[in-house]
Amino acid sequence: MSERFTSFREFYPFYLGEHRNRSCRRLHFVGTSFAIGFIVLAAKGNPGWLLAALLSGYAFAWIGHFFFEKNRPATFKHPFYSFAGDWVMYRDILIGRIPF
Numbered sequence: 790m791s792e793r794f795t796s797f798r799e800f801y802p803f804y805l806g807e808h809r810n811r812s813c814r815r816l817h818f819v820g821t822s823f824a825i826g827f828i829v830l831a832a833k834g835n836p837g838w839l840l841a842a843l844l845s846g847y848a849f850a851w852i853g854h855f856f857f858e859k860n861r862p863a864t865f866k867h868p869f870y871s872f873a874g875d876w877v878m879y880r881d882i883l884i885g886r887i888p889f
Contacts, residue, residue, distance in 0.1 A: 797870055804874035805887075807863050813853030814882065815889060820849025821879045850875065 794800040808814050827842035847864070854862045863871040881887040 794867065794870060797873055800867060800870040801874055801877060804863055804871065805878065807854075807860055808858065808878065810853070810858045811888065813850075813858040814878070814887065816849045816853035816857070817875060818879060818882050818889065820846045821875060823849070846875070 792803060794803070808817065823845040824842040827838040827845060831838035831842065850864075851862055854860055863874065878887060882889050
């Protein structure tokens with residue numbers, strides 16, 4: 790994972806390669822869905838839900854990587870691209886481009 794990426798477009802195929810396992814992708818999707826719900830709750834007046842959003846997003850994803858994908862999350866080497874990759878993969882799953 791020592792690759793250098795000059796753009797997100799270059800990074801995203803690598804990111805998808807780190808998410809081949811369907812259970813891992815599903816856990817990402819569930820964690821991101823919870824995060825969205827917690828962000829909505831935070832927007833309604835309780836910013837403490839932002840911590841829950843952050844924890845749910847990462848906890849579900851990391852469980853997927855450590856127990857199903859058997860790799861280290863890209864977050865550790867590419868935190869910003871990885872964060873963006875999660876949202877793009879979420880959209881791609883939502884619209885059916887990537888199987889749930």
